[in-house]
Amino acid sequence: MLSAYRVEQIRAAEESAARVHGWDGLMQAAAAALADVVALRVPSDATTLVLVGPGNNGGDALFAAARLSDRGHRVDIALLDHAKAHEAGLAAARHAGARFVEAPSDQRYVVDGLFGIGARPGLEGRAAQWADWVRDERPYVIAVDTPSGIGVDDGTVPGTAVDADVTVTFGGAKPGLLIGRGALASGELVVCGVGIAEHLSDPACEALELGDGARFAHLVPGPESHKYSRGVVGIEAGSPEYAGAAHLCVAGAQAGTAGMVRFVGQRELCDRVVDRAPEVVAGRGHVQAWVVGPGGIDDPEPVRAALDDDVPVLLDATALTHLPPRLRPDVLLTPHAGELARMLEVERVEVEADPWPHARTAARRWDATVLLKGPRTLVVAPDGRTMVNTSGTSWLATAGAGDVLAGFAGSLLSSGLDTLSAGALAALLHGAAAERAALAGPFPAHHIAELLPSVLGDFLVPTVAR
């Protein structure tokens, strides 16, 4: 599990840790970790340009530059403001023999030490020019703690920001490195402990990882299990116009942990679904979770019927247009940005620019868990607990991918996972399956459903003795 902390949490933990290790101890730990990553990523005959801002972020970068110079790396340093650069760091870099330059030129490797957690989002002046140079010249960029210019607490990027290939972040991840456009600017994340971990309060948000299977070991059936104990998921999806959504949602559900899939819908659609997936039982009956809406008909009745059953309910697509004013925490809503914008009566671009507060607002307003689909899918519980998904590929922007996700998440719900965990695990494995599919290039959504069982198996099995 990857945990992310807001700036004020990091600051408070730093204060406590500094009483033990000293401020210089923290900075040296950060600089050492950063220098190690740079030494691993940059070829020994290349020159690294270190961009240095006015605060401690620049201090980290300067001490790392000194360490790299000492190890024989060629380092160019560009200071944003000579007068404000970290004094001791500057002296160390000078002493180690780093070269000082006025501005970026032809360097192919860059360390972004302009701004870290002390920054206001958006860059101006020379910092913005240097970020533009990075965008145009596309060097390999290693960001120090955060890419400069992003909103560290929320992932917004209101103006220019540095685009990094990898971000070496200290003490713990930050929400802005995981969410929204900030996440896209961060690239790969390397979290380095600097001795503040034991001083941190509860994370602001978390990301499940593929190594977290042990938390879900109870999903693996045991010798006493039977199809009903594994869970029955009921699906009401598809329509004459979108029959494929029914197939894809069922395929997603069958790829999950449920022991049985029920399908409810018009007679002809039921027949078609059972023709393709003979294990499916058609017609209403007892279920442990409902999935309603993918490609569905524009009718409030299926939503009402599912909510009347006292089991977890996933509402997707057309079902989201028939929400009662208040739901309950075991309901999982799965909108994309456009659907959430309609639900909240705001513009889609507003949701895309700052997704987290919009997902939180919807979760609070409906008292339901909200899974907001996007490049970084968010799952937010009514009490604000948030899981961010970091798996996936842009090829996942393909018709039907959401139908598979809904079925798969519903399957996990029927096996007893709570809405937050089911949403987070479904998004993680759905993204991982898509990454696997993308190894062969673009793929149709049904490939995700085909790969999900093996991705789920790989996730669970290494942690479980069979």
Ligand SMILES: NC(=O)C1=CN([C@@H]2O[C@H](COP(=O)(O)OP(=O)(O)OC[C@H]3O[C@@H](n4cnc5c(N)ncnc54)[C@H](O)[C@@H]3O)[C@@H](O)[C@H]2O)[C@@H](O)CC1
């Ligand atoms: N988290 C940790 O435990 C540690 C953090 N350290 C480093 O310290 C950094 C924080 O240092 P600081 O608090 O000095 O903050 P920063 O170095 O992020 O920047 C603060 C400075 O930038 C100016 N500034 C902020 N936003 C600006 C903008 N948009 N345009 C122009 N100027 C702007 C401020 O006035 C201030 O002078 C962290 O990001 C990290 O790199 C390490 O040194 C030690 C360990």
Ligand SMILES: [K+]
């Ligand atoms: K930075």
